[in-house]
């Protein structure tokens with residue numbers, strides 16, 4: 504049974520934890536399972552298996568595609584748009600814990616693409632406000648897109664410059680549906696989308712660092 508003295512110690516520990524919490528701590532934003540908001544959205548978390556940059560699972564077994572409720576609602580909106588055209592969304596990544604971001608950063612050390620979790624706000628995935636998404640057809644089968652996930656070549660650029668009208672149609676449809684639902688894209692990765700009003704989900708001090716170091720996250724996963 505907790506005594507008053509124990510309670511005082513508990514509160515003292517909570518207070519200490521609050522004091523020593525780094526200003527960009529974002530370990531637990533309010534998150535929901537995207538598929539609980541819209542079960543028709545396909546999920547294939549690439550960091551949950553070995554088909555990724557590190558060739559090994561980075562997420563624990565049973566990891567779900569999580570995002571802030573506002574982001575999940577916007578994804579559902581994009582899904583509704585895509586369904587009208589006989590397509591749908593497939594999520595490659597959503598909320599990404601800071602620990603996983605650190606592993607990606609350590610493995611790649613490529614600051615052109617991967618956000619250093621210790622710089623500025625780190626990756627916006629770790630705030631539950633960015634997702635990586637591609638298209639599937641009405642049977643949830645993959646369709647031709649400009650590149651695979653985490654392809655750090657010019658083929659990954661937002662603006663498709665290849666010659667396939669089919670690929671162009673697919674990537675434009677994805678980008679249009681996501682834009683309509685309230686997402687921004689990213690110049691270097693056609694699959695990456697950030698909720699347009701991302702700033703309101705960051706603490707004030709982190710907003711400032713995002714502003715000062717704006718280019719540190721706008722071009723990275």
Ligand SMILES: [Zn+2]
Nearest residue numbers: 634635695724
């Ligand atoms: Zn991303």
